[in-house]
Amino acid sequence: MTTHPTEPHAPHTRATSSPPSVAPHEPTALPRDEPAPPPAGERAARPAARAWLRRANPAAKVVAALMVTAALIPTVDPVTPGVVLAAIALLLPFAGIPRRTAVTLGGPLLLAAFSVGVVNLVFGEDGPLTAFGLAVRLLAIALPGVLVAATSEPTELTDALVQRLKVPERPAMGVLAALRLIPLLADQWRTLTLARRARGLEAGRNPLTAATIFTGKAFALLVRSIRTGTLLATAMDARAFGTGPRTRARESVWRRSDTWLLVTTAALLVAAHALSLSLGTWKPLFM
Secondary structure, three states, X not given: OOOOOOOOOHHHHHHHHOOOOOOOOOOOOOOOOOOOOOOHHHHHHHHHHOOHHHHOOHHXXXXXXXXXXXXXXXXXXXXXXXXXXXXXXXXXXXXXXXXXXXXXXXXXXXXXXXXXXXXXXXXXXXXXXXXXXXXXXXXXXXXXXXXXXXXXXXHXXXXXXXXXXXXXXHHHHHHHHHHHHHHHHHHHHHHHHHHHHHOOOOOOOOHHHHHHHHHHHHHHHHHHHHHHHHHHHHHHHHOOOOOOOOOOOOOOOOOHHHHHHHHHXXXXXXXXXXXXXXXXXXXXXXX
């Protein structure tokens, strides 16, 4: 009869001296839960939400923009709007506007200002200084309005217009509807472009065909916007809008910083005109 050798009792000793083995199916200890890093879009939105200009009351921003417009319209010299434009450039980091949005909004303004300057330089009779002043003046007048629209939430802007500036509710709600419909119109323009591309309507390098396609898309977007506005007006009438006083869900808060924004704007405009007068470059519009 064959006998097999028995196992010695040494494994019990080795088991006590070596670390216990972990079964493959046995879960290991999990580290302490840590908050996941926010997405890139959220990280980009946080500084924008903390921007000072976004926290300002929309009514204060509207009044400041109107003050700039009223102060720069009577003059065409380059110094006065140049000072205001430099102050706006210093204010841009506190606006909380993403760089891509700033380029998208500022590109057409730069093109318009360049066109105004070139036209006045070629066909005007007042010389290059006035042409440059008109271009800078256009930027200095248009940029505050762009900043107001880009840094104000439409609902807060409407509340501020009604509660702080005492604007009637109908035009204020019209402003709200217009600001809300801008992204919708952009999506519809993109849809029209894709629909024409799917039908094989491509301009290629032919500028005449490109102009024809652009005109067709613009007309289609105009018709769609009129239909959307009609439906919106019907919905507002069905909700008895404008038939009597309405309650407000939010209160437009006026802070001390909003007052300082208006005071600083007034001081900047006075300083800009004073500097232009001291340099001898101040020139009125009708002269």
